[in-house]
Amino acid sequence: MDSTFAERLEAWQRQFGRNTLPWQSTKDPYARWVSEIMLQQTQVETVRAYYLRFIERFPTVSDLAAAPKMEVMKLWEGLGYYRRAENLHRAAREVMVRFGGRMPKDAADLLTLPGIGDYTANAVAAFCGGRLLKAPVDGNVRRVLSRCFCEESFLALPPKPRRVDEIAAAAMSDASDAGVFTQAVFDLGALVCRPKTPKCDACPLLQTCRAKAWGVEARVPLTVRPAKGSRIYIVPVDLFEAETKLKETEGGLWSGLWAPSGMHQSGEAVEEPSGGFRRVGLPPLKHLLTHLEVTFVPFVREFDSREAFEKLPGEVFPLDALPPLSVPVRKIYDALAERIR
Helix, strand or coil, rough: CCCCCHHHHHHHHHHHHHCHHHHHHHCCCHHHHHHHHHHCCHHHHHHHHHHHHHHHHHHCCHHHHHHHHHHHHHHHCCCCCCCHHHHHHHHHHEEEEEECCCCCCCCCHHHCCCCCCHHHHHHHHHHHHHCHHHHHCCHHHHHHHHHHHCHHHHHHCCCCHHHHHHHHHHHCCCCCCCCCCCHHHHHHHHHHCCCCCCHHCCCCCCCCCHHHHHHCCCCCCCCCCCCEEEEEEEEEEEEEEEEEEEEECCCCCCCCCCECCCCCCCCCCCCCCCCCCCCCCCCCCCEEECCCEEEEEEEECCCCCHHHCCCCCCCEEEEECCCCCCCCHHHHHHHHHHHCC
């Protein structure tokens, strides 16, 4: 491994990388853990505002552990992949019991907590001066290293994770600061060594990048993407005046969020629910996930009698004080509240 590889990366990071993100000003493993979980499958600029609100409300792991689950999920509303928030809350409570309320910074300890995998555990350790088990490797790191140290096998098959781990370990062994190096590779992948249109002329590794020398930088690493699927969800909303009934969802895509108790996945065609539900002019809402297109089809049933409404399953909520909802379900209720006003 070229000993100047890490030097060039770290120098580039200090001059051109992202150094003003709110979580970069601390080595507190709790704050860095929160930021890393939020950054999973989510763009940096989207995370910034959520992170600041979350840390303002829950500045320590004990604050998070003591909070009601509904409040945690409410702050996460709109960020997506809600199981992350559930696991954050569960892990915070485990930290209070198993680690005496002190968030661990060593990767081995972090890996024992819910929702923390190899990359997150080792990244937090790198940023906070903890002990690593391996070099942190996420999609950006994998792309940079696969291109820079391209091998002939990478042109025919996706690079094997074990081989990428070996390359990452060798590259990090010469780093003067594991945290700066980790941030450098991540930033280079996000800002310069991009998936389809790499900015090779701005890359500090241009002269030694094998993929560039071979003219295959846009083809490496090969990826196998699953075909985008689709689902239809029926959203049967019960209303009495300006109130509705909701139930917390357990498991599935919307775990930890609230929804009408009768919300369910439909078949290939829209299944109209029985019992007096009507469409009332609300259009279906499409919601795009990474490999899934979800269509939410709302139906409404309005009650004249509170007694009949109260007998329905779920908890009563006024439309202006709803619990955490998925973005499409929130839009449905916002539209209904607007109609009532």
